[in-house]
Amino acid sequence: MTTTVTESTPLERGLITVSIMLATIMQTLDTTIANVALPYMQGSMSATLSQISWVLTSYIVAAAIMTPPTGVLAARLGRKRLFAIAVTGFTIASMLSGAATSLTEMVIFRLLQGAFGAGLMPLSQAVLLDTYPREKYGPAMAIWGMGVMVGPILGPTLGGYLTEAYNWRWVFYINLPFGILALFGILAFVPETVRDRTRTFDFFGFALLSLAIGALQMMLDRGESQDWFASTEIIIETVLAALFFYMFLVHMFTADRPFIEPDLFKDRNFVVGLFLIFMVGIVLLATLALLPPFLQNLMGFPVLTTGYVLAPRGIGTMIAMLLVGRLVGKVDTRLLILFGIGLTVLPLWEMARFTTDVPVSTIVWTGVTQGLGLGFIFVPLSTVTFTTLAPQYRTEGAAMFSLMRNIGSSIGISIVITLLAQNTQVNHASLAESMTPFRAMLQSPWLPQVWD
DSSP states (O other): OOOOOOOOOHHHHHHHHHHHHHHHHHHHHTTTTTTTTHHHHHHHTTOOHHHHTHHHHHHHHHHHHHSTTHHHHHHHHOHHHHHHHHHHHHHHHHHHHHHOOSHHHHHHHHHHHHHHHTTHHHHHHHHHHHHSOGGGHHHHHHHHHHHHHHHHHHHHHHHHHHHHHSOTTHHHHTHHHHHHHHHHHHHHHOOOOOOOTTOOOOHHHHHHHHHHHHHHHHHHHHTTTTTGGGSHHHHHHHHHHHHHHHHHHHHHHHSSSOSSOGGGGGOHHHHHHHHHHHHHHHHHHHHHHHHHHIIIIISOOOHHHHHHHHTHHHHHHHHHHHHHHHHBTTBOHHHHHHHHHHHHHHHHHHHTTOOTTOOHHHHHHHHHHHHHHHHHHHHHHHHHHHHSSOGGGHHHHHHHHHHHHHHHHHHHHHHHHHHHHHHHHHHHHHHHHHOOTTOGGGGOTTHHHHOO
């Protein structure tokens, strides 16, 4: 697919950037905005905890499966046309999710939302790379990264406010103004690419990769509740994921017109970037999966206060984006990434020592520092990953970049939730050993009154 990189004015670049960033923020917000509203959805739909988790899982699975085809669909339909279809479909699916009256309806509409939203991030990244000249890739990726990183971080805050002030349905209805503005902006300002009608869609390759991703996602989502590899279901899903992924790799390197171009992986910067963004993905949402339940269930914070305490993390990310956009190209990219990793490790070490006596100020500064660190990693990494990649591979490359980050996030969340469940059981067992009727301390006259 050939791209239409034109000499655009700063005003045109600004209008294009605003339009596509609205779409990006809308999509990234939805990865976490529903988290704090889940208990309210569970009550109104009479669902169990495991059943209501499908509201999140269905979205993630659909988005993961539909991310890789973005490059092929953009080549066939044209990037602008595909972008407009994706924004429209995502907005309509959001409205339907907000109006859902049963769990079945909600899961179906969230599947549609994930499928339409999957291409928004790679398309927006590819459009930005084509809109800005190579020497401005750093600031361009800083702007794009702000939407990608701040969306998931501010999601719980906005979701908590909307749920508290209105009701849980507004976490989906909020997408309507974003969607309408993004659609008008894309139709008015984003240039169309030349359509490649000869590009065939490799249905067999797509089926193999979809089955591999679907099986992997199911294994990660259900592993903790099914006791991982003690369960036959998890073993089957793991074997299927490995088998389908191996078949996909063999097909990709032997087919005439494969689903994903093998030439993508000849670019060393791109391959290293995929590996590093996978590692960033593990950290990005893993801590966000633990902090809201910790603050609400153990610290006793209301949902709105939880959102406010987590919000400074986004402020740290925005500060980092503004700084690093000016530093890319002037400072060695590797030093920026290393500095970002250091800033991310420090608060993680501090979080490992959190107790229920931790002051709010500590939670805030660790969040701000981690936000700074992730910002310093994300922008230079996004810039260097695509600097040497051929222009015709940008949309496919951006799709792979998003896919690796999402898979990393799924694995990270699964790891921390499993560790939490295991350590909870260990500590419960340790406490239970001391709770015997033969201990004199447990026979104190005032104790039986406070037991539950």
